[in-house]
Amino acid sequence: MKILSPSAHGIMDYLTVAFFALAPTLFGFTGTYATVCYVLAAGYLLITLLTAFPMGVVKMIPFPIHGRLELISGLVFLVSPWLFGFADDNLTARNLFVASGVVFLLVWFITDWHAETRSVATDTPRI
Numbered sequence: 001m002k003i004l005s006p007s008a009h010g011i012m013d014y015l016t017v018a019f020f021a022l023a024p025t026l027f028g029f030t031g032t033y034a035t036v037c038y039v040l041a042a043g044y045l046l047i048t049l050l051t052a053f054p055m056g057v058v059k060m061i062p063f064p065i066h067g068r069l070e071l072i073s074g075l076v077f078l079v080s081p082w083l084f085g086f087a088d089d090n091l092t093a094r095n096l097f098v099a100s101g102v103v104f105l106l107v108w109f110i111t112d113w114h115a116e117t118r119s120v121a122t123d124t125p126r127i
Contacts, residue, residue, distance in 0.1 A: 016044055076101070
């Protein structure tokens with residue numbers, strides 16, 4: 001069921017940016033873990049600002065492409081503790097990445113990635 005509109009998704013994107021930017025402070029991350037969180041926050045902010053949806057600023061990335069990037073991100077988050085070898089080193093980081101992956105995938109499943117395409121197509125007068 002696609003219950004999340006592009007506008008609501010955009011709000012969640014900005015909340016995600018804030019979460020990753022604050023994660024080092026919230027979870028006591030330093031070094032590599034903190035750097036990864038800051039890079040994720042910056043990258044996610046850039047993608048959100050560049051997406052063609054109500055919360056985007058430059059509107060270069062089509063919203064369905066944004067969705068594909070989130071799907072890939074969710075899958076990478078899920079496996080990254082094992083893929084990058086930190087599953088047993090920092091349980092908090094492991095749990096944060098796995099939980100982030102689950103949330104990304106859930107949001108991906110409930111977002112209506114084609115809402116704006118449909119609304120434009122149905123609102124256009126036919127001659």
